[in-house]
Amino acid sequence: MTKIISKNIEEAAKIIIDGGLVVFPTETVYGIGADALNSDAIEKVYKAKGRPSDNPLIVHVSNIDMLKSIVLDIGPIEQSLIDSFWPGPLTIIFKKKDVIPSIVSGGLDSIGVRLPDNSIALELIEKSSPLVGPSANVSGKPSGTTINDIIDELNGNVDIIIDDKDTQLGIESTVVKIEDDTAIILRPGIITPEDIESIGIKCKLADHIFDKMDIDITESPGTKYKHYAPTSDAILIYSDDEHKMAKKIDDLLQENSDKKVVLLSTNYYMIDSDNLIDYLFLGKDNYEIAHNMFSFLRKADSQNPDLIIIEGVKKEGIGIAIMNRLIRACNYNYIEIN
Numbered sequence: 001m002t003k004i005i006s007k008n009i010e011e012a013a014k015i016i017i018d019g020g021l022v023v024f025p026t027e028t029v030y031g032i033g034a035d036a037l038n039s040d041a042i043e044k045v046y047k048a049k050g051r052p053s054d055n056p057l058i059v060h061v062s063n064i065d066m067l068k069s070i071v072l073d074i075g076p077i078e079q080s081l082i083d084s085f086w087p088g089p090l091t092i093i094f095k096k097k098d099v100i101p102s103i104v105s106g107g108l109d110s111i112g113v114r115l116p117d118n119s120i121a122l123e124l125i126e127k128s129s130p131l132v133g134p135s136a137n138v139s140g141k142p143s144g145t146t147i148n149d150i151i152d153e154l155n156g157n158v159d160i161i162i163d164d165k166d167t168q169l170g171i172e173s174t175v176v177k178i179e180d181d182t183a184i185i186l187r188p189g190i191i192t193p194e195d196i197e198s199i200g201i202k203c204k205l206a207d208h209i210f211d212k213m214d215i216d217i218t219e220s221p222g223t224k225y226k227h228y229a230p231t232s233d234a235i236l237i238y239s240d241d242e243h244k245m246a247k248k249i250d251d252l253l254q255e256n257s258d259k260k261v262v263l264l265s266t267n268y269y270m271i272d273s274d275n276l277i278d279y280l281f282l283g284k285d286n287y288e289i290a291h292n293m294f295s296f297l298r299k300a301d302s303q304n305p306d307l308i309i310i311e312g313v314k315k316e317g318i319g320i321a322i323m324n325r326l327i328r329a330c331n332y333n334y335i336e337i338n
Contacts, residue, residue, distance in 0.1 A: 031133025
């Protein structure tokens with residue numbers, strides 16, 4: 001059985017050093033931690049998650065000296081990003097040193113690294129080693145942001161779970177790669193293109209942010225395979241016009257009158273429908289929506305509906321990250337209403 005702790009980080013660090021698995025908190029989502037220098041431990045992570053081995057893992061460090069011990073070079077743009085956004089929810093792609101096994105990087109010569117903004121995570125890393133930390137969930141399912149969901153899903157598959165209550169942000173880090181003088185966002189997050197441009201760095205989104213990736217090799221997790229998805233069928237809809245949104249929701253409920261439906265909404269609507277079994281309000285702004293999104297997907301799915309209808313947000317700022325996750329959660333079943 002998995003041991004649940006809230007303190008005694010030394011015990012968890014010893015598990016890491018001995019090649020075991022520890023679920024640890026960060027400011028984004030919980031991660032399944034293992035020694036990033038230990039191939040056998042990394043294999044356990046892939047097994048616990050049911051994760052394809054060509055899906056790279058992000059490495060978490062606790063200081064810049066640790067970063068320098070695992071990457072070949074820190075360029076001036078990468079250093080500017082570090083100075084501005086670390087510790088925090090930004091992952092940067094670097095060329096790796098051989099000390100990082102190829103199983104961590106999916107066979108690539110590069111790895112994503114970040115320095116998390118969570119005191120427990122930093123203490124655990126400091127007392128053990130650089131940690132891989134993929135989201136604490138079965139691969140493909142919504143990421144783990146609440147301790148109860150994590151215990152339900154991973155109890156028995158890891159050695160220790162550190163209980164730090166719900167995560168602060170609720171959505172994974174922004175992942176960037178530097179090409180020439182531009183930061184390419186491979187996976188959007190709370191750190192937005194505008195945030196990066198505000199420190200004088202050119203920034204653009206990768207082509208696959210809202211579309212299926214059709215290449216074999218990916219440098220960032222959460223981009224290639226089905227991800228963040230509930231078991232139930234789901235559809236994502238969005239319009240700038242609230243009245244058009246309300247009509248589309250009503251139309252979908254009527255079209256699926258013989259099915260049990262859960263609605264995840266960003267607005268309050270007056271809805272009278274016998275087949276709507278639950279109505280979950282995602283939040284009043286994008287920060288709250290990002291925080292609630294994965295836990296609400298899990299809550300909706302736990303009711304075994306035939307269909308989950310999800311109302312999206314505008315694709316700007318943090319909304320880019322929200323829509324990236326929701327489009328993938330719905331397996332690209334997305335309708336934009338003009």
